[in-house]
Amino acid sequence: MMKRSVARKSLVGLGLAAIVLMFPVAAKPVADTVTQKFETPEFRLSLQQNSQTLVSLAPKAASDGFDFAPSGRFKTRLGNGAYRLGDIDLRVRSAGEAEWHDYSSAFKRAAVKPLAKEAGVLAAADISASVGGPIKVERRWVQEGGKLALRFTLTNTSEVAVEVGGLGIPMIFDNIITGRTLDEAHEKASFYDPYVGRDAGYLQVNRLNGRGPSLLVLPEAGTPFELYKPILNARNADKSLKIYNDPEQRNMTFEGFYDWMVTSKGFADTEWKGVSQWNETTSFTLAPGASRTIGVRFVTAPSVRKIEATLIAEGRPVAVGLPGYIVPTDMKAQLFLHAPAAVKSAEVFPAGALKLGTPEAVRDGWMKYSVQGVSLGRARLTLTYADGTVQTIHYLVTKPEAEAVADMGRFLFSKQWYENPNDLFHRSPSVMGYDKEEGHIITQDNRVWVAGLSDEGGAGGWLAAAMKELDNPVPEEVAKFERFANETLWGHIQVSEGPEKYGVRKSIFYYDPEHFPAGTYDPKLNWKTWASWDKKGADDIGRSFNYPHVAAAWWMLYRVGRYHEGLVTQPWQTYLTRAAETIKAMMVKAPYYTQFGQMEGDVFVAILKDLKREGMTAEASEIEALMKTRADHWKTLKYPFGSEMPWDSTGQPEVYAWMRYFGYQDQAAATREVILAYDPTIPHWGYNGSARRFWDFLYAGKISRIERQLHHYGSSNNALPLFDSYRANPEDFYLLRVAYGGLMGSLSNIDENGFASAAFHSFPDMMKFDPINGDYGSSFFAHAYAAASYLVNHPVFGWVGMGGNVSEANGKVVIAPKDSARTRLFIAPEKLWLTLDAGKIDAAAYDPKSGSVVLTLAPKDAHTSKAVLNIAGGYHLAQGGTVVALDAKPVEVMLVKN
Known part of the structure; x- marks a missing residue:
């Protein structure tokens, strides 16, 4: 992953459609900025007077003036296309029509018609003039039983039946990092993730700093959380190109907003046709004059750890899967349920993919099921309760862990093994990236590092191969890796001679057509982008994020040589020395980014401890002193885990590790809590323990776009501090649950043939793992490092x-x-x-x-x-x-x- 200068150069690999998405149509501001203020027991809220959409949602439990809504950007978000909480999206068709029609209260705003307020109603309006189409929409903001709710009543005003195949409630909270410093982002912004569990579903919104309260958006009757759809578009009048209208550009500082989809069949039958969704997609039909009311409630949980307790208090079904929802076939998993009504039936899709045991009561209202994975792949458990509530829980069944990892090793050292003595860029022998769709090694990419064996997206193959041997060395595989290390890594990726010795190049593949024969570069690729570095750019050794990969490779060879007989050819001292010198070189030759935590930075701590144990005192003392300068700097910061990005989930693990090492416990604790803010426990294999990331498909994926990535390398890396924290405080079981979700998430990327993908595409038009390895090596680093x-x-x-x-x-x-x-x-x-x-x-x-x-x-x-x-x-x-x-x-x- 190349992350530098992305603010200016974020269009790499996007293509025309995505470029259109990046540059919004100019909005026409609405003059009325008058707001109405209200209070409930939990919130202070305000609505724009002329539209009755939400401006502010400030929880009373937060003493620092925090707001879940993007109120600070209210005046810049007044125009058409700028969604707010209180809007609605519809896709409908009248009886006899084949084509669906899209309507939205955000596309072209018109004055709403205020309605009389019944008891408990804070504001009510007929918003049909903004929505358009054959359905009248009334919206009410309600306080009921002390809880804030948002409700819509849909009425068919036409003379024929209308099918509603898309009903989305936009979830608009302040996840905007654009224009904010790291401290401001952590103080003011939130991230949110869905549990698409139908009637038991919910959305959780957590502050970036990990402090409470957390916001829960809960479904009311008739409002199942069916799917979670990114808000990307409005249809043009000719129904051709879809244009993203939000004034905030979707990029590394803003991932966009999403719709809570109550129904989605109208999309599943068209744009998403053939894509297997999380839940069965539905529609409903309104007869002429018929109505349906849907709605959501807003509830605060005191903290991230109290989300499930709050759900139980609100009478919601709660599921806890142990060890999680990624279930190897040899694992005896368990599912614990707490619900206000008994389970009436349980259904597995695909049939037979999971085997459920007989339920048994545990205590405090919990029931337990044993869960056995049977068929590989995604599996959905649908529970129907006696009160009619339907809950879905989402599993992934894998091979036994050792078998999956062995498969990956065989794939890496066969399909991804590159042997070409005539390679112009000296990449042979090596383990290179692989394109599963094309069925071949990636020898060219206009993001040159992807084919250049460095950076996260290029080192991913060989880093995964290295870490596979750490716990499970196979003689033939170790021999191949040692060849790569001594013939390609040492001397080409890592400089081995001269004053730059131990420096790590950004890429050993580069674009320089004047110095290579005609036909060297694929003319179908766009070689005019910033990412197509020339030799000078590729030879740059100033990016510190490349050094941990190399250090991990030498460390693995040291460990294998030290504790096993006859597996490596050089003395283990050689490899431990190279690992140590790589750390020192990073600090001297790539100092700028060392102010930030490095992905895989835990390996530096391991190397230091090994140096001490081996009696290599001089090396250990020098490295310890260098690392302490970093730790002492972080100790002075309120949020000590910056990045070359405006916000990142990369640096926290290493920052935590050094804070713990040097005894800075307060900073370690702060780092842990921040991780919990973006790393959820949700009854869904894709989100459980899946540390938030949404831009690395641009730099290390084949399908290159801004998108919530599921089980990107952040998942397993951010598990490391949580495991350590749990071992220090075993009473905090929540830490272990999140950590194990991330650890297992790394295995979800390995398919049954052993190919390991960078991450899963969560958008409903895709719903699959990316076809190339990309930066998966960073993910498996943490898995191998922490598997226990x-x-x-x-x-x-x-x-x-x-x-x-x-x-x-x-x-x-x-x-x-x-x-x-x-x-x-x-x-x-x-x-x-x-x-x-x-x-x-x-x-x-x-x-x-x-x-x-x-x-x-x-x-x-x-x-x-x-x-x-x-x-x-x-x-x-x-x-x-x-x-x-x-x-x-x-x-x-x-x-x-x-």
């Missing part, structure tokens, strides 16, 4: 295994790890953190009474004759030492309290 199993005794849910299957017998609790590494285990009641530098854990039996733990270690293999155990948490091996000789059969060892 967690044994938890939850006060309501009982014994839970996150990453492992749990059983109880003879007073002991046994966890059999099923995570992709099987080298890390946390036993939460004891705060016992076990990690293996070599060896695998088959099982652990924990005795809650004595606290003893019996580990069963997997048999040795040809390159691993001993297990090397690290113990944190007040335990020791009964036999003494930390090294265990392995055998041809599993070996049991006991850990006892000190």
Whole structure:
């Protein structure tokens, strides 16, 4: 991913349609800026007087004047096409018509007709003049039972039946970062994500700084949350080109707004035809003179962690899936439900994709189902409750983790293995990016780094390959990677000689047609963009974000060489030294961006700790001093995780890691809470633990556009601080849930053949993983770094295994790890953190009474004759030492309290 200068140069790879979207049609301001002010027990709100659309929605629980609505941009958002909360979108057709017609109260505003206010109504209006079409629309802002609600009544005024195939309630909150500093964005802006759970669905709006309150938008009767549609367009009169009218440009500082879709069949049958949506798409028909009322309520939760408790208090069905909603076929998952009515029926689509166990009561009103993944791919569980409420929960079934990772390794070292001694750019041998649609390696891209083995989008293939070997080394794969490291990485990607030694180039592919034979460059690609660097631009070593990839590669080779026999050809000291020198080079040769956290920056902490353990004191001291200068700077900042972007979810993990390392606990805690603001727990595999990102398809995707990315590399990387925080405070189970969602999200990108995609396209016209690898390597870095199993005794849910299957017998609790590494285990009641530098854990039996733990270690293999155990948490091996000789059969060892 190349992120520099994007404010000026954000059109790379977009194409004509997207360029039209980027530049809005000028709005014509409406003169009336008079507002009406109201209060409810939770909010201070104001409406524009002449339209009765929302101007401000300030929660009383926030003492700093925070506003969920973009009130600061009210005067710039007065014209046609600028959506506000209180607008409505319709797609309808009359009986006998085949074609759908679009209407919106935001397309061409007209004066609304105020209506008499019944009891509890704050404002009411007939807004039909703005909407147009055969349906009269009345809108009411209501206070009922102390809660604020927005309701629309739709009435068919024509003489024939009208089918409503698209009904959208625009969700307009202040997610606009444009023109704000990092501090201002965190103080004033919000991000929001949907739970498209039909009647049980909701929208959660969280402040960027992670502080409460959070806003929940809840459905009223007849208002299922069917789909979540980006607001991108208005139809021209000739129904041709769709033009984005919002005065805010969609780019890296504004992802756009969305519609809460109550019905969407009119889109599913046309623009989205053939695309499998999250829910079954519907429409409804209004007979002549018939009406239907839909609406949403606005409720505040005290904090992000209290969202589910607030939903329960509001009488909403709540689902908690453990370890999440990405379910490997060998994982015994669980689903806990809390609802005001009993489950009447449960249906799985596709049929048989999931196997549900018999429900059983747990405590405090919770019911438990066992969930077994059967068929690979997306699966939807539809629950119908006795009161008629319908809830959908969205799962993804994968292969067992170890099998999926092994598939990926084989794919990387076969399909993505590039061997061409005549390559003009010295990229051979290497693991390169791959285009799944075309079925070949990406040797050319006008974003030159994508084909140039550097930056996130070009290093993604080989970085994933490196980290795959960290926990699961295969001799043939390690041998290939070492060849790449010593023949291509060392000397071409990373400078190996002269004063620039250890500097990392931005790309080793570049555009220079004068110095290469005719036909070198594909004429079908646009080589006139800023992203088509010449050799000088590609050789630049000043981008610090390229250095962690290289450091991770050397670190992996060190670890494999140090703790396994006969897998690498050079001394492990060589690779650890290169890793250390890469860190130092970053600080000297690419200093500017080191003021920000780096993606994969946790590897720097790991390298420093390894240097200390190996007695390489001089190297360790130098690196520690360099890193402390960064940490000391971050310690002075209110929000210490800036980026080369106006806002980012890249830097927080490394910032957190160094804050913890140097004992700056307040800054670490602030960083953790910010992560929770953009990293949700939602009963949906795509959103659960999916740290927000919406621009990296521009830089590392094939389908290049601004779009909420699901399980981009931010998911697994932002899980790292949450795992660490949870191990420090196992009472905060919420942290573990979010973290595990992100960790598993990294596996969702691996298809059944082993191809790993950059991220999932969430827009309803696409709904698929991107066809190229892109920057997936950064995602798998964090997965391999953090893969572990967690044994938890939850006060309501009982014994839970996150990453492992749990059983109880003879007073002991046994966890059999099923995570992709099987080298890390946390036993939460004891705060016992076990990690293996070599060896695998088959099982652990924990005795809650004595606290003893019996580990069963997997048999040795040809390159691993001993297990090397690290113990944190007040335990020791009964036999003494930390090294265990392995055998041809599993070996049991006991850990006892000190």
